[in-house]
Amino acid sequence: MRLKLRIWRQAGPTAPGRLEDYAADDISPDMSFLEMLDVVNEGLVRQGKDAIAFDSDCREGICGMCSLVVNGVPHGPDRGTTVCQLHMRRYKDGDTITIEPWRARAFPVVKDLIVDRSAFDRIIAAGGYVSVNAGGAPDGNAIPISKAIYEQAMDSAACIGCGACVAACKNASAHLFMGAKISQLARLPQGQVERASRVAAMVHQADAEGFGSCSNEGECEAVCPKEIPISNIARITRELVKAVWRGGE
Amino acid sequence: MLTCAFERRNSKLRGTVSSPRLRLLGSSVATKLLIGITGLALVLYLIVHVVGNLLIFLGPDFFNRYAYTLEGNPLLPIVEIGLLLVFLIHILRTIRNFVLNQRARPVRYVEKRRAGWPSRKSFPSSTMIVSGLWLVAFLLVHVKAFRYGAEYPWPAGGRDLYRLELETFRSPLVVAFYAISMVVIGAHLWHGIASGFQSLGADTPAWRRFILPAGKIVAVAIAGAFIVIAIWAHLQGAA
Ligand code: FES
Numbered sequence: 401m402r403l404k405l406r407i408w409r410q411a412g413p414t415a416p417g418r419l420e421d422y423a424a425d426d427i428s429p430d431m432s433f434l435e436m437l438d439v440v441n442e443g444l445v446r447q448g449k450d451a452i453a454f455d456s457d458c459r460e461g462i463c464g465m466c467s468l469v470v471n472g473v474p475h476g477p478d479r480g481t482t483v484c485q486l487h488m489r490r491y492k493d494g495d496t497i498t499i500e501p502w503r504a505r506a507f508p509v510v511k512d513l514i515v516d517r518s519a520f521d522r523i524i525a526a527g528g529y530v531s532v533n534a535g536g537a538p539d540g541n542a543i544p545i546s547k548a549i550y551e552q553a554m555d556s557a558a559c560i561g562c563g564a565c566v567a568a569c570k571n572a573s574a575h576l577f578m579g580a581k582i583s584q585l586a587r588l589p590q591g592q593v594e595r596a597s598r599v600a601a602m603v604h605q606a607d608a609e610g611f612g613s614c615s616n617e618g619e620c621e622a623v624c625p626k627e628i629p630i631s632n633i634a635r636i637t638r639e640l641v642k643a644v645w646r647g648g649e
Numbered sequence: 650m651l652t653c654a655f656e657r658r659n660s661k662l663r664g665t666v667s668s669p670r671l672r673l674l675g676s677s678v679a680t681k682l683l684i685g686i687t688g689l690a691l692v693l694y695l696i697v698h699v700v701g702n703l704l705i706f707l708g709p710d711f712f713n714r715y716a717y718t719l720e721g722n723p724l725l726p727i728v729e730i731g732l733l734l735v736f737l738i739h740i741l742r743t744i745r746n747f748v749l750n751q752r753a754r755p756v757r758y759v760e761k762r763r764a765g766w767p768s769r770k771s772f773p774s775s776t777m778i779v780s781g782l783w784l785v786a787f788l789l790v791h792v793k794a795f796r797y798g799a800e801y802p803w804p805a806g807g808r809d810l811y812r813l814e815l816e817t818f819r820s821p822l823v824v825a826f827y828a829i830s831m832v833v834i835g836a837h838l839w840h841g842i843a844s845g846f847q848s849l850g851a852d853t854p855a856w857r858r859f860i861l862p863a864g865k866i867v868a869v870a871i872a873g874a875f876i877v878i879a880i881w882a883h884l885q886g887a888a
Pocket residue numbers: 455456457458459460461462463464465466482483484485
């Protein structure tokens with residue numbers, strides 16, 4: 401199949417960017433979206449031109465590296481799917497596809513379609529972990545956790561940190577990302593000790609990074625490749641009220 | 650040297666006066682919470698307001714007596730000041746929040762589309778700031794027209810608000826302005842009611858199934874009732 405691509409090209413963080421047109425010929429419907437871009441890039445390199453820079457790693461939907469806004473929707477049209485798992489059979493011969501990077505003040509463009517998502521790492525480093533001194537390793541069955549609770553914790557833990565939630569949100573808010581980690585650890589006994597200080601540190605860090613607030617539209621949930629619901633965001637509020645109420649520190 | 654001492658004092662102040670947890674009250678999450686609480690308080694007020702206004706269908710005697718009883722209540726000034734505060738917090742905090750949110754995406758998408766279900770994004774949800782600002786303007790006109798409107802005396806005591814209402818809505822322009830403003834209120838609440846509860850932290854699957862449609866029904870009911878009253882008053886006044 402043949403496609404018309406409009407791709408965001410930007411030489412560097414401060415350089416101005418713009419959409420450029422490319423033709424993608426000889427594309428097989430069985431290719432993944434990123435393989436299609438590989439083919440385009442091979443053509444560019446053969447012509448001695450600069451290849452289109454984009455992020456990817458596992459290409460099987462688990463690492464969260466791929467990050468493309470396809471025709472205005474982060475990760476493209478399929479629900480619960482990363483863009484590396486999007487396939488060209490989703491498109492028709494002759495289609496025009498627009499590809500842009502995640503756009504947020506906290507995710508500056510590095511080059512073309514690659515953005516710097518280390519703001520997410522700093523939010524996790526601020527409090528998204530358990531670091532209590534628990535002595536020697538306890539027996540695996542010594543801390544019983546009910547199935548309902550660990551299923552909920554695992555659903556939140558499914559976040560791969562891709563940042564599609566930020567990309568989709570009209571406020572470029574990181575609340576779903578933050579809420580997933582806060583919810584996961586708040587559900588488990590291991591997370592209790594640092595429960596209040598965690599929410600404080602993560603919320604402050606997200607605000608300091610320049611992410612926006614949440615308007616409860618739920619675009620984030622709709623584009624999340626792991627389909628993490630915004631009930632995780634509602635939990636931030638509950639955790640925050642508890643943290644302020646208990647005070648201390 | 651001076652600035653150094655100043656900075657030291659400043660950082661000391663910050664360190665002792667506010668713990669990180671208390672500083673949370675200024676965070677994006679607390680902003681949401683505050684906008685949600687004040688918004689829902691205003692919805693509650695609107696419900697009382699619309700039910701009170703529906704009493705106009707019971708005739709001038711009943712309606713004016715109701716208004717007179719309300720105005721005679723010694724708590725009224727306190728309620729009014731409280732209401733003004735709630736309005737101010739809701740409006741000012743939202744505007745600040747809107748500005749910060751705009752800054753969070755300095756470069757816009759060339760092409761952006763809605764993600765579709767289960768997103769709740771709608772035309773009303775994406776124009777909350779516009780509908781909100783419209784309502785601020787509407788409120789100024791509205792409060793001037795009724796709270797500070799003509800003082801027709803009513804023989805049994807108080808003001809003849811029945812007459813004031815009929816006279817105000819005699820002009821089709823006023824009716825149109827009110828009807829449009831009520832559609833705007835309906836749009837604001839279409840997203841606002843469910844969003845307010847979400848901001849409070851209420852979200853379970855069962856609650857979601859209830860509040861999403863319920864919020865919309867209440868929004869349409871409030872807007873619809875006010876529009877019906879305005880049109881009825883127009884027809885009544887014209888007769
Ligand atoms: S490349 Fe790993 S999730 Fe897409």
